[in-house]
Amino acid sequence: MAAGIGLFMMPAFAQARDITVFAAASLTDAMGDVAKAYEQQNPDDNVRLSFASSSTLARQIAAGGPAEIFVSANEKWMDWLSEQDLLEAGTRRDLLGNSLVLIAPKDSKLSNITLDTKSDLTRLIGKDDRIAMGDPDHVPAGIYGKQALGKLGMWEKTESRLARADNVRAALALVEHGESPLGIVYGTDAAISKGVKIIATFPANSHPAITYPVAVMKDMKNPASTRLLDFLKSPDARAIFGQYGFTLPQ
Template structure:
């Protein structure tokens, strides 16, 4: 496996970097008109739209840091200021919950998603059988599969589980281009720097430069679930209002339009 050097720059351009692990300034932590959200990278398009709608409705600023879920969770554990945490897997939320770092009674399985194989749109969009021979043939002699890091990125973990279930992982592992989050994998394929990549359906829907060439069977990997919760350290008076808004029918349109399924419909 190898990391692709250009991806660090890609990720830096696409996403805000998570806040450093340091004690929050008191004025920011108690600012009723600012809510800080740490969220899985795959949520960017839909969550940005929902945050803009919330600001228009309430006047409340929403600051969002996007990255892979577990690194965000560890930022929160180290003291980085966040009011709401949204991960792309239950493991990252459980990591914080078992340490008492999420506010009791607020953790909910909020959204669902599906896992897909994508290729550059310019390649024609021909479907690829999720079998070893077909996938390796599509990669060609030197092509690599862009995948979130299976050690830390939920999409990468789901991809490893799916390829293992389908009997492809052992042959495919040496052909991976490991990325720091799922949106970096998407960008790599969109730029035609990788012939194939594994992303969520919602990521594929967000970029017209990629085409879905395969859909992984739901039973080939654990269910894709996005938990959401208030952090235990949050002092923002508006964080609970944002959480309620995100789980409401009024916000559902931003997520279902992108391809998410709603698992939670308010409290």
């Protein structure tokens, strides 16, 4: 299985049973394991994975990128591709859910806090420090973060104190490396990191439900794409996603 962070172009001579999947950066670890499980059951198929922000991947697809399956970290970017008639009819479905959390470096003196309308994250950081999160202008985790901060009345105070990252894993890395004393990421990202701790979970009603839609791109004739799409909803795949902390729609 060929996997990597970022984008690649698939060579023209690629085998017909290769399956190219563009997936949100927050799925890096889980999707890698799911792809391995799929290949074990379908040894003639080869899953090619490319990870980045959902916005970056959606734009690449619209520009002619080679994705056969796209997994977005929010509805917005899948809707955007749908509006351009780039999804295969009848293949879109909700795959996963997630939570939004506030993290700090593992060795931080900050401990569990409650996030509500009385909270002020800027009081928890130094005057020159910034809070890491995906860029709220286009990164799904950042968009959810802005919505949550806005709902809790904190957006105006925190907007100028953000370290805007290209994707949620980049935001996680800023906190892991001690470059930001706080970060806003998905619960699953925090769970796979040994360098951060969760100090709060944003109330579920402070942001829209975090949903990961999946779909096959239009005019893809590769039958392996349909097999993989079906596998993503199988008990085996759901068990793997569940181990990484994703919630599983019924």
